[in-house]
Amino acid sequence: MTVFTLLLRTSRKLFFVAVALGLISGFANARLIALINEALGDAGSPSGVLFAGMVVAAVMTRVASQMVLGRLNHGALHHLRVELSQQTLNTPLRKLEQLGEHRLMSALKEDAFTISQALALVPTMFVNGALIVGCLTYLAWMSGRAFLAFALGLGLGLAVLTVLQARSRDSLMQARGRIDQLFHHFRSLWTGMKELKLHRRRGRAFISQQLEPTAAFIRDRFVRTSDVNAVSAALASLLVFAIIGMLLFAFPAFGALDRSTVVGYTLVVLYLQQPLDSMLSLTQALLRADVALRNVGKMGLELAEGAEPEGATSTPAERPEPREFRRLELVGVTHSYQRENEDTRFTLGPIHLSLTPGEVVFIVGGNGSGKTTLAKLLTGLYAPEAGGIVLDGEPVTDADRAHYRQLFSTVFAEFHLFENLLGLTSPTLEARAQGFLTRLRLDRKVRLEQGQLSNTSLSTGQRKRLALLTAYLEDRPIYLFDEWAADQDPVFKDVFYRELLPDLKRAGKAVVVISHDDRYFATADRLVRLEDGRIVEAATEAPPVPLEQRAPPSFSQERS
Numbered sequence: 001m002t003v004f005t006l007l008l009r010t011s012r013k014l015f016f017v018a019v020a021l022g023l024i025s026g027f028a029n030a031r032l033i034a035l036i037n038e039a040l041g042d043a044g045s046p047s048g049v050l051f052a053g054m055v056v057a058a059v060m061t062r063v064a065s066q067m068v069l070g071r072l073n074h075g076a077l078h079h080l081r082v083e084l085s086q087q088t089l090n091t092p093l094r095k096l097e098q099l100g101e102h103r104l105m106s107a108l109k110e111d112a113f114t115i116s117q118a119l120a121l122v123p124t125m126f127v128n129g130a131l132i133v134g135c136l137t138y139l140a141w142m143s144g145r146a147f148l149a150f151a152l153g154l155g156l157g158l159a160v161l162t163v164l165q166a167r168s169r170d171s172l173m174q175a176r177g178r179i180d181q182l183f184h185h186f187r188s189l190w191t192g193m194k195e196l197k198l199h200r201r202r203g204r205a206f207i208s209q210q211l212e213p214t215a216a217f218i219r220d221r222f223v224r225t226s227d228v229n230a231v232s233a234a235l236a237s238l239l240v241f242a243i244i245g246m247l248l249f250a251f252p253a254f255g256a257l258d259r260s261t262v263v264g265y266t267l268v269v270l271y272l273q274q275p276l277d278s279m280l281s282l283t284q285a286l287l288r289a290d291v292a293l294r295n296v297g298k299m300g301l302e303l304a305e306g307a308e309p310e311g312a313t314s315t316p317a318e319r320p321e322p323r324e325f326r327r328l329e330l331v332g333v334t335h336s337y338q339r340e341n342e343d344t345r346f347t348l349g350p351i352h353l354s355l356t357p358g359e360v361v362f363i364v365g366g367n368g369s370g371k372t373t374l375a376k377l378l379t380g381l382y383a384p385e386a387g388g389i390v391l392d393g394e395p396v397t398d399a400d401r402a403h404y405r406q407l408f409s410t411v412f413a414e415f416h417l418f419e420n421l422l423g424l425t426s427p428t429l430e431a432r433a434q435g436f437l438t439r440l441r442l443d444r445k446v447r448l449e450q451g452q453l454s455n456t457s458l459s460t461g462q463r464k465r466l467a468l469l470t471a472y473l474e475d476r477p478i479y480l481f482d483e484w485a486a487d488q489d490p491v492f493k494d495v496f497y498r499e500l501l502p503d504l505k506r507a508g509k510a511v512v513v514i515s516h517d518d519r520y521f522a523t524a525d526r527l528v529r530l531e532d533g534r535i536v537e538a539a540t541e542a543p544p545v546p547l548e549q550r551a552p553p554s555f556s557q558e559r560s
């Protein structure tokens, strides 16, 4: 994709209107130059009304063209950002984990910025393009022979510039390849700030051995391109003066041109310098944008390759959220992480597991035994490589997976706390949320105003309680907590295992708890122990709670 296809894709109509207006403005400008030249010459003065008319036409159409293109540019950029974010949301989690956050961020920030810089220059391009064509036509009309010499010089200059631009492009591609890595270092700098500050030598080594060499590589490539740009600009200006020199000194020496043609030519060529300069800057910006668009396209493509048939952002109106289930079964599901070193490849499964409403299942096991991986498979964030998931007797297909995920409310160990309840809207929501805030002992810290949490700068344990609040408000049939209680104080840990979990059970929710708190293992209906990716112990299933015997949930009188 190029900047122009991006613009065309945004609005074909606006694009052609802007181009037409820009061309009219450019030709009007060229006509103005011809009029000025005629007025300065001996051939008689052209009409002042015509001159004024041309000025009005040139200025008005230029403004209109730039306004239309401005709308088009910003629309295209907006489209690019939203589309890429949407595609990201529709891409399977595993694929995103493999791509890496830094690559996505560098595309959304760096590439979008580069593209916006080029788009900002596009409006003047059509005006200048038409102006150059108009002036060249006028030059050809004034003298065919002089024009031939001029065209030869221009052609030669363009050939040299094309070679230089190709070199510039190579450097830009190399620099762009390393920008992802730079973003990776920026992320490490932010997340590892405490460690780097506490150990000066490590901090220095991080800068000098990792961040600085990458930044230096990018700097060198950009310096190379800016050198090429400087040489290109100098060459363009040399070309203009070479042509003027030829007109003023070489042609008169052979008596090839009369004086009025020489004056006219010099005037037009001098006038052409500004639009030629501007076109040169534009081609350089377009070159950078081209590299950025390639990267975005590649990312978009990579994202689209694995995109789910029913993405995460499909409208809920298409398929209502599942409000209950009878039985969920994992039948021989497996997942493995591909590693370069096959000896350290981790495989989870095959796992056979079932879940029914109103039971509390603990998944336990040592570090790295596969608990979180199992949670991702169970919740449909990972697709099983083998085996399958059966919901109420029906296998969950790839096309169902996004819908299947709507069964779950989760708080993962690595969770994100949104400051807004996003999509959770109901007139009574705030009143309910207020009740939960009191129960979670956060009422003095946080208020909920129009779906917005007043404060999320809290301790880790408190932030997890807020995440639990969101999960409560979602009120879904299955709850999954990944080491939720790990950051809670002993008192609230007890509240979690002895009050909150039984409450959810009474409400008929199926609750899956990943836990290392062996003191509380007895509170589970069922214990599933994992070791090196396999279930080594699974206590017998508790009989499912019949739907009619389920207690009304104390926290969910009304769904949002």
Ligand SMILES: Nc1ncnc2c1ncn2[C@@H]1O[C@H](COP(=O)(O)OP(=O)(O)OP(=O)(O)O)[C@@H](O)[C@H]1O
Pocket (backbone or CB within 6 Å): 097, 337, 338, 346, 365, 366, 367, 368, 369, 370, 371, 372, 373, 374
């Ligand atoms: N994104 C990933 N890419 C590659 N390997 C991974 C990834 N996530 C986990 N693993 C590997 O899979 C194995 C199981 O990880 P998992 O997070 O499921 O374990 P866990 O039982 O939840 O551990 P913990 O109790 O420490 O949280 C580990 O050996 C880990 O190295």
